[in-house]
Amino acid sequence: MSESQPTPPPAPLFVERGASWYWVLFGPICAGLLLWIQNSGGYEFEPVIPSVLLVLVSGMLAVQVKAARVHTSVELSKDTLRQGTETIRVADIVALYPEAPRPVGWGKQELQKWQESRALGELSGVPRRRTGVGLRLTGRRTVQAWARDHRRLRAMLGELIPETISPGGPADTEDEAESPW
Incomplete structure (x- = not known):
């Protein structure tokens, strides 16, 4: 046996x-x-x-x-994305938001809707010297993944998740009446 x-x-x-x-x-x-x-x-x-x-x-x-x-460690495999101590399944990621435009000048920059969403991990926001990557999860949830080499993380996620939400897509048109707050 x-x-x-x-x-x-x-x-x-x-x-x-x-x-x-x-x-x-x-x-x-x-x-x-x-x-x-x-x-x-x-x-x-x-x-x-x-x-x-x-x-x-x-x-x-x-x-x-x-x-x-x-x-502040990050690990992406074919099945899971781990950000700090929080792990999510790649199958739960529905779409990838496009990269936010770089800030111009010293004025106040208008944030994308996904940049205001919760950062993955147990920290209160995106850790210092890291850049957020917007993700749409199942159940119309939006979160931020993050990494130092955010472009490479975005490219790897793009290979696993073929759908990318266009600028001005669903995150900008969500119905605020759905939120219990």
Whole structure:
């Protein structure tokens, strides 16, 4: 009798990890610089302060990197789109909104309707240094996916979801009376 092997998860089409662990090396670099300053200044070799600096800086950066890797990572496979800790099925994505125009000048820019919708993930909005990608989900829901390389994410989503909503499409003409608020 053969054992049933679990099927491996599909290979990701797009991945962004959120932050690099290389940032944690800033602690040892700072401690080494402080030791060099002590040595070159003619002071007695005192490893306590550089050691404390190493632990504090590396510890704080490790917490921040871990949080960024959890909350701002993106992974797209054939079946799912994961944004931070929220995962949606690609089958639930009905359409892709066109890219928003770039802001011109310093004046107030008028946002597209999809740019005002909820961002995927547990954060309150699109994370810093990321750009939103408008998605129409089943049930007439509109959300924002996001990524640093938003154009590549958009291209990968475009291959999986052939329908693109034209500017001035359904998101701009939704009936506000349907909303319970």
